[in-house]
Amino acid sequence: MSKTDLHQTLLDICADMAGCNDKGAVANYIPELAKVSPDRFGISVCLADGQQFSAGDATARFSVQSVSKVFTLAIALGRYGDGLWRRVGREPSTHEFNSVQELELRKGIPPNPFVNAGALVTTDMILAGSTPAETLGEMLRFVRQAASDDDILIDPAVAASETITGHKNWALAHFLASFKNLEHPCERTLGVYFHHCAIEMTCEQLAHFGRFLAGFSHSPSLVSRDNVRSINALMMTCGHYNGSGEFAYRVGIPAKSGVGGGILAILPGKASIAVWSPGLNKQGNSLLGTRALEALSKSLEWSVFDSGR
Numbered sequence: 001m002s003k004t005d006l007h008q009t010l011l012d013i014c015a016d017m018a019g020c021n022d023k024g025a026v027a028n029y030i031p032e033l034a035k036v037s038p039d040r041f042g043i044s045v046c047l048a049d050g051q052q053f054s055a056g057d058a059t060a061r062f063s064v065q066s067v068s069k070v071f072t073l074a075i076a077l078g079r080y081g082d083g084l085w086r087r088v089g090r091e092p093s094t095h096e097f098n099s100v101q102e103l104e105l106r107k108g109i110p111p112n113p114f115v116n117a118g119a120l121v122t123t124d125m126i127l128a129g130s131t132p133a134e135t136l137g138e139m140l141r142f143v144r145q146a147a148s149d150d151d152i153l154i155d156p157a158v159a160a161s162e163t164i165t166g167h168k169n170w171a172l173a174h175f176l177a178s179f180k181n182l183e184h185p186c187e188r189t190l191g192v193y194f195h196h197c198a199i200e201m202t203c204e205q206l207a208h209f210g211r212f213l214a215g216f217s218h219s220p221s222l223v224s225r226d227n228v229r230s231i232n233a234l235m236m237t238c239g240h241y242n243g244s245g246e247f248a249y250r251v252g253i254p255a256k257s258g259v260g261g262g263i264l265a266i267l268p269g270k271a272s273i274a275v276w277s278p279g280l281n282k283q284g285n286s287l288l289g290t291r292a293l294e295a296l297s298k299s300l301e302w303s304v305f306d307s308g309r
């Protein structure tokens, strides 16, 4: 398939998604996110040769939410290496992404860094020795460098909105503290977590960000090869919470979703893809984003499980 065909494929997918009646439900437990129209859809693909193709609302900013758990994991792995796994597991979860029950069953060790409790632990770890402002500054620097774009900011209204209504996250933080798996006061770790979830990016910026995970030679080298492999493995097995098996079956590409409706998908050596559609399925993953990635993966045989690759 030629590059112009790829662009046409993205345009076709965009048109197909616009025609879907069921666009999923926009997250409403964070009131600021409930304001976004479910009709928005954008997609952008970066290739190994440096070219980028986009369609739809690919330059509109959206709240990355749990896609930011990739940022915290990358920084925490770089700093702690295997020491990270003393406080968080690396197995798929069986409950919803903000389950208190699963944390209790696992005695305060979250199943993986991509469920909320796991990301609270990685956030708590990268907070060690710094102020919340310094930690968020480090995260933004990391994201901007990886995306080669300084125009990436936190939306304070989204962070404030979740601080007030994110009761399950408060419960998770207190649970972690009760199991002595949080080193900072709950409000300090949660403050950083709510703010990094509120980072806003466009599909074009997010696809650009993912280049180092796809191992492109032109991407900024910010993370070791071993850690890239670990992050991609976790994205494949845990990136869509208790919907990760279904996502692997349908799409077959390591990916991380967020309740803002964004998904970052990494096809090692080939493509870094970002898609955004704010309506979610029942596991809290973008309904049309998943459908679009399934269509793209099938038409280009981009699943890592495709025998023809």
Ligand SMILES: NC(=O)CC[C@H](N)C(=O)O
Binding pocket: 064, 065, 066, 067, 097, 098, 116, 162, 166, 169, 194, 197, 257, 258, 259, 260, 284
């Ligand atoms: N799945 C998500 O994107 C969850 C992130 C959101 N900030 C929360 O903690 O609930």
